[in-house]
Amino acid sequence: MKMQEHEDEQKRLEDEIYAWAKEYAEEHGWSLNYIEKQLKAVIRGLARNYIRHGERYCPCRIRSGDPDTDREIICPCIYHDEEIATQGHCHCNLFFDDKFFEELMKREKIPVPDHPIIENNHVDGNGNRD
Numbered sequence: 001m002k003m004q005e006h007e008d009e010q011k012r013l014e015d016e017i018y019a020w021a022k023e024y025a026e027e028h029g030w031s032l033n034y035i036e037k038q039l040k041a042v043i044r045g046l047a048r049n050y051i052r053h054g055e056r057y058c059p060c061r062i063r064s065g066d067p068d069t070d071r072e073i074i075c076p077c078i079y080h081d082e083e084i085a086t087q088g089h090c091h092c093n094l095f096f097d098d099k100f101f102e103e104l105m106k107r108e109k110i111p112v113p114d115h116p117i118i119e120n121n122h123v124d125g126n127g128n129r130d
């Protein structure tokens, strides 16, 4: 694949994964990470794994190389429900329990945005809006 085609494909997948993740979070009453820098890094990693390995493997976990075993870490991985219930977020910080996130933002003294991150309501890694 040529460089430009590769970049276009990566971008297309990132948009697709972002749309999927947003809908999935909403269906479950969760939010995506409000911090744009972190959110983008996870989505970029998921798209990259899809291009390289053919599945949306978790970018924060190590693949064994065995497709049967690694099925467990295709996003949404088998761990995320329990992680969100017990820690307030999944291992990669993609999906968050709203209450946990608000408390975290208060503790870190980062302004809590009104809404989860959306294209016109960006919050950067320091909690600043556009």
Ligand code: SF4
Residues within 6 Å of the ligand: 042, 057, 058, 059, 060, 073, 074, 075, 076, 077, 078, 079, 080, 090, 091, 092, 093, 094, 095
């Ligand atoms: S921890 Fe699980 S749910 Fe979160 S990004 Fe990784 S695979 Fe997806």
